[in-house]
Amino acid sequence: MTRGDPAGVAHLYVHLPFCASRCGYCAFVVEVGREESRDAYLGAVLAELARERAVLGPLETVYLGGGTPTLMGADRLAALLGAIRPMLAPGAEVTVEANPETIDDALAHALVQAGATRVSLGAQSSRPHLLEVLDRRARPGDAERAVRALRHAGIGEISMDLMLAVPGQTTADLADDLAWVVAQDPDHVSWYELEFKEGSAIARGPHAPPDDDLAADLYEQAVQGLEAAGYRWYELANFARPGRECRHSLAYWHARDYLGIGVGAVSTLGGERRRNAPGLDRYMAALAAGDEPPRTREAVDADTRRRERWMLGTRLDEPLDIAWAGAPDHPDALDALEARGLLERRHGTVILTRRGRLLQNAVVQQIMDFA
Ligand SMILES: C[S@@+](CC[C@H](N)C(=O)[O-])C[C@H]1O[C@@H](n2cnc3c(N)ncnc32)[C@H](O)[C@@H]1O
Ligand code: SF4
Incomplete structure (x- = not known):
């Protein structure tokens, strides 16, 4: 677990x-x-x-x-x-x-x-x-x-x-x-x-x-x-x-945990992102030898998690709970985007309008800083 x-x-x-x-x-x-x-x-x-x-x-x-x-x-x-x-x-x-x-x-x-x-x-x-x-x-x-x-x-x-x-x-x-x-x-x-x-x-x-x-x-x-x-x-x-x-x-x-298995598969588990390496032969050799497959591990820190939740959550036609997703990097942008009819706020949630969803990537880039 x-x-x-x-x-x-x-x-x-x-x-x-x-x-x-x-x-x-x-x-x-x-x-x-x-x-x-x-x-x-x-x-x-x-x-x-x-x-x-x-x-x-x-x-x-x-x-x-x-x-x-x-x-x-x-x-x-x-x-x-x-x-x-x-x-x-x-x-x-x-x-x-x-x-x-x-x-x-x-x-x-x-x-x-x-x-x-x-x-x-x-x-x-x-x-x-x-x-x-x-x-x-x-x-x-x-x-x-x-x-x-x-x-x-x-x-x-x-x-x-x-x-x-x-x-x-x-x-x-x-x-x-x-x-x-x-x-x-x-x-x-x-x-x-x-x-x-x-x-x-x-x-x-x-x-x-x-x-x-x-x-x-x-x-x-x-x-x-x-x-x-x-x-x-x-x-x-x-x-x-x-x-x-x-x-x-x-x-x-919804940014839930998932296990990915197989060559090149990605998992997100308990705040860690694991990426199995590409390369079929190395993958099969490691498991045949009783080892874990070659993979990288990185911690999903709080800022990364917050940005991912905003990026993913605004793709859906359901309200994003701000308390769950985490504070926006640019809270003032929410007012401006709402005034332009690109999103709506209600009871601590944000949902993109139809027009906002057609422009989702540009909209979310104004709310959050992505590397
Ligand atoms: C990785 S494929 C695997 C499924 C299956 N082999 C296939 O080709 O249908 C899953 C889906 O990803 C989408 N896909 C793959 N490469 C893409 C790309 N460069 N841009 C957009 N969609 C892509 C395709 O619609 C594809 O059906
Ligand atoms: S190579 Fe073609 S058939 Fe194979 S996974 Fe990619 S899109 Fe699908």
């Missing part, structure tokens, strides 16, 4: 890094190919889970993320979820990330049998030219087939990831994606703005990101379209049918 969570940590993330190829925009800890290492990797993850077992309380949420978790295959995923099952609280949310082209009827059934309650499908777009720019292997029909297979298998919830501000994307493309995703009728949608991450292939050219005005228009169009279709805009990039918010992601935004 940790000082932060006397009842034990209730949120577990497992990183499964294997991918068939690296998409040009992706800067996550990913291992291309390495099929021969997947059994050993499963063994290493199970060993790390056993080492950390004592900090875990009944798990409210589990998230198998990647990489492409579904490339672990049905048997390994069943073994992993089988090891986690005795730790689950009743009604726990168990999400598996999946790339559409990896889901067929057999795998969809296997995921449900193994205890997955939710699948997050990385669709990204229905527009072939945008999938091309993003280096995606899936074609639009793959996501549609995956949704059908998952529904047929009886999965509890389906989420779909989409991307906006993709080079070459127009408002007409976005309208097509909107109509397409609404037609798939997922329970939840994550619609991320494409980030040009340092070191990623897309950042080296030849494509340029759309200008800021077009990116802002595309974002607003996505928000309005999904709201019109009955989704709640509960976080800047996340939309849910009522009651279908992602409980695992909410735990991050």
Whole structure:
């Protein structure tokens, strides 16, 4: 157990890094190919889970993320979820990330049998030219087939990831994606703005990101379209049918403790942030030798915690309790931002208005100092 969570940590993330190829925009800890290492990797993850077992309380949420978790295959995923099952609280949310082209009827059934309650499908777009720019292997029909297979298998919830501000994307493309995703009728949608991450292939050219005005228009169009279709805009990039918010992601935004296991995984535990190092071989070798994986540890000091709570809490469509988050660095900015209609204050809480949420990063930078 940790000082932060006397009842034990209730949120577990497992990183499964294997991918068939690296998409040009992706800067996550990913291992291309390495099929021969997947059994050993499963063994290493199970060993790390056993080492950390004592900090875990009944798990409210589990998230198998990647990489492409579904490339672990049905048997390994069943073994992993089988090891986690005795730790689950009743009604726990168990999400598996999946790339559409990896889901067929057999795998969809296997995921449900193994205890997955939710699948997050990385669709990204229905527009072939945008999938091309993003280096995606899936074609639009793959996501549609995956949704059908998952529904047929009886999965509890389906989420779909989409991307906006993709080079070459127009408002007409976005309208097509909107109509397409609404037609798939997922329970939840994550619609991320494409980030040009340092070191990623897309950042080296030849494509340029759309200008800021077009990116802002595309974002607003996505928000309005999904709201019109009955989704709640509960976080800047996340939309849910009522009651279908992602409980695992909410735990991050509420700054709860979580345990991350696997190569490159991050944990926040009792005021400490731990980062497992990248490097599959070193990770597996350490655990095979009975050691902890190579990792860094840093204390999350009071100032960092305060700034993180403001940054994360203002992403949500729920009031942020100032006494819980901690004092703002620039209290006068709250008056100015309220006068400009960007936030509202009530009974010791702050909530961004719709306009404030569209500009959240700029708004929160005026309230808090970030390094
Ligand atoms: C790390 S991926 C893992 C899931 C799966 N492999 C996939 O590609 O769908 C999770 C999600 O992160 C988002 N993502 C990854 N890189 C991003 C970037 N540079 N900018 C914005 N979103 C990104 C994508 O929407 C993706 O679906
Ligand atoms: S975006 Fe997903 S599929 Fe593409 S490289 Fe990253 S983790 Fe792998």
